[in-house]
Amino acid sequence: MNMKTREGREVELNQEKVDSWRVQLRGPAFLPGDTRYDESRTVWNGMIDRRPSIVVRCLGIADVITCVKFARDNDILLCIKGGGHNIAGLASADGALMLDMSLMRGVWVNTQNKTAHAQAGCLLGDVDRETQVHELAAVLGFVSLTGIAGLTLGGGFGYLTRRWGWTADNVVGVDIVTADARLVRASSDENTDLFWALRGGGGNFGVVTGIDYALYPVGPEIVGGVVAWPASEAPKVLELYRTLAENAPPELTLAAMMRPAPPAPWLPKDRHGTPIVALLACYSGRPEVGEKAVAPIKSFGNPLGDILVRRPYAQLQSLLDATQPKGRRYYWKSEYLPRIEPALCEKILVHAGRIRSPHSAVILFQIDGALNRLGGEHSPVGNREARYVLNLAGSWEHPDEDGVHIKWARDAWNDMRVFSTGGTYINFLTEEEVPERTGAALGKALQRLAEVKKRWDPENMFRTNHNIKPV
Numbered sequence: 001m002n003m004k005t006r007e008g009r010e011v012e013l014n015q016e017k018v019d020s021w022r023v024q025l026r027g028p029a030f031l032p033g034d035t036r037y038d039e040s041r042t043v044w045n046g047m048i049d050r051r052p053s054i055v056v057r058c059l060g061i062a063d064v065i066t067c068v069k070f071a072r073d074n075d076i077l078l079c080i081k082g083g084g085h086n087i088a089g090l091a092s093a094d095g096a097l098m099l100d101m102s103l104m105r106g107v108w109v110n111t112q113n114k115t116a117h118a119q120a121g122c123l124l125g126d127v128d129r130e131t132q133v134h135e136l137a138a139v140l141g142f143v144s145l146t147g148i149a150g151l152t153l154g155g156g157f158g159y160l161t162r163r164w165g166w167t168a169d170n171v172v173g174v175d176i177v178t179a180d181a182r183l184v185r186a187s188s189d190e191n192t193d194l195f196w197a198l199r200g201g202g203g204n205f206g207v208v209t210g211i212d213y214a215l216y217p218v219g220p221e222i223v224g225g226v227v228a229w230p231a232s233e234a235p236k237v238l239e240l241y242r243t244l245a246e247n248a249p250p251e252l253t254l255a256a257m258m259r260p261a262p263p264a265p266w267l268p269k270d271r272h273g274t275p276i277v278a279l280l281a282c283y284s285g286r287p288e289v290g291e292k293a294v295a296p297i298k299s300f301g302n303p304l305g306d307i308l309v310r311r312p313y314a315q316l317q318s319l320l321d322a323t324q325p326k327g328r329r330y331y332w333k334s335e336y337l338p339r340i341e342p343a344l345c346e347k348i349l350v351h352a353g354r355i356r357s358p359h360s361a362v363i364l365f366q367i368d369g370a371l372n373r374l375g376g377e378h379s380p381v382g383n384r385e386a387r388y389v390l391n392l393a394g395s396w397e398h399p400d401e402d403g404v405h406i407k408w409a410r411d412a413w414n415d416m417r418v419f420s421t422g423g424t425y426i427n428f429l430t431e432e433e434v435p436e437r438t439g440a441a442l443g444k445a446l447q448r449l450a451e452v453k454k455r456w457d458p459e460n461m462f463r464t465n466h467n468i469k470p471v
């Protein structure tokens with residue numbers, strides 16, 4: 001079998017050696033041409049088209065250990081796929097041995113100490129589903145099909161971030177198979193250097209097999225959803241967003257969005273594809289208080305559609321899924337913001353007006369609160385001064401339009417990056433931004449991460465990520 005070494009050289013592996021490794025696996029392995037190979041090797045972003053030499057769908061920790069040993073002993077490039085949602089396509093690599101974690105999706109909730117152990121192949125929706133049985137929730141992201149592993153290892157934010165911080169701030173333990181093919185536990189009292197590094201340092205330190213999250217009482221019913229107006233109302237709606245967000249209690253998280261109206265049943269058919277401005281809200285505390293908190297949004301102007309209502313928390317967590325299908329082409333540019341300035345809102349109007357795809361959007365996420373209260377050294381996710389995330393989210397269908405939509409996102413970003421904290425979200429970096437902007441995302445933590453990397457992965461075996469070189 002032909003494979004790539006870590007340094008990218010082609011090697012031909014002796015078939016007997018490959019066979020004797022494969023018989024040790026409990027999960028299935030797929031080669032190019034096998035029916036399920038493409039399903040594994042492809043990722044969410046249709047711009048990425050890489051072909052690992054073999055995919056193993058690990059069915060337990062023993063499979064992970066067996067694969068890490070095989071890759072180490074034969075100097076084979078390894079890549080790891082969680083939910084496959086990384087925009088830079090870091091889960092897949094040409095010629096690599098891919099560990100597809102999608103068969104490891106168990107979740108165990110401990111209601112006594114309010115934690116959940118989730119296997120590393122879980123999607124966000126898996127964890128919400130199991131924790132909501134107990135009216136508990138972990139701090140996760142906005143789209144239920146995203147993988148927990150990539151999101152958590154890079155930081156993570158969502159509707160509960162204002163109350164409890166980055167997802168990584170709420171990790172209480174990690175099980176990981178390290179470069180020496182050992183299963184190791186990292187927590188606040190075991191392997192503490194590794195535990196620090198895993199909360200923002202990405203997949204640099206091994207193959208994570210399970211994550212323990214702190215859980216909080218949320219739901220089952222909350223107030224959440226979207227209200228949309230025609231884009232002509234955007235100056236007033238963005239000003240409403242700015243003032244409401246500045247004064248919002250921690251239970252209320254608000255996002256603003258400008259884009260062409262999606263073909264959603266709650267929006268009038270004749271408005272589909274026309275420019276809109278929308279506010280997305282979640283009040284994660286008591287619904288009767290939430291209804292009062294979102295009243296200024298619901299009573300504002302003449303909305304085109306309003307689905308900001310009492311609903312199950314888990315349902316809100318998947319509300320945006322349909323707008324982000326696997327396989328479409330995506331290109332993002334993103335910055336952390338310290339505040340929303342009126343001058344920024346003016347730029348948003350200009351660049352939203354230049355969108356040429358029915359799927360692209362300018363989005364502002366509110367994240368301020370708990371994460372701002374921890375020190376910069378707490379974990380590598382850092383960016384403790386970030387209060388909003390600006391995302392210029394380009395998305396389209398045809399490869400021959402790549403240039404137009406990528407240019408839109410880049411131009412808008414160039415014009416708006418002056419409002420940035422100087423930091424950016426590592427999980428939103430595109431392929432071309434790797435590795436230059438890793439520094440902007442990780443800041444001062446880079447040096448310490450490199451030291452931890454040297455201790456746990458001195459040969460840089462885990463490199464298909466935002467790579468940190470061991471020093």
Ligand SMILES: Cc1cc2nc3c(=O)[nH]c(=O)nc-3n(C[C@H](O)[C@H](O)[C@H](O)COP(=O)(O)OP(=O)(O)OC[C@H]3O[C@@H](n4cnc5c(N)ncnc54)[C@H](O)[C@@H]3O)c2cc1C
Nearest residue numbers: 082083084085086090141142147149150151156157203208
């Ligand atoms: C539609 C969409 C919505 C999003 N929404 C949010 C959001 O609300 N909040 C937010 O914070 N982020 C969000 N993100 C960004 C998201 O956090 C990243 O895309 C993240 O990388 C996704 O994780 P994944 O497991 O799906 O990624 P993958 O593409 O599978 O992997 C990403 C990286 O993590 C590594 N990795 C994966 N699994 C493991 C493992 N078990 N052990 C070690 N390394 C591993 C991979 O090797 C790769 O380097 C969103 C992304 C998309 C596409």
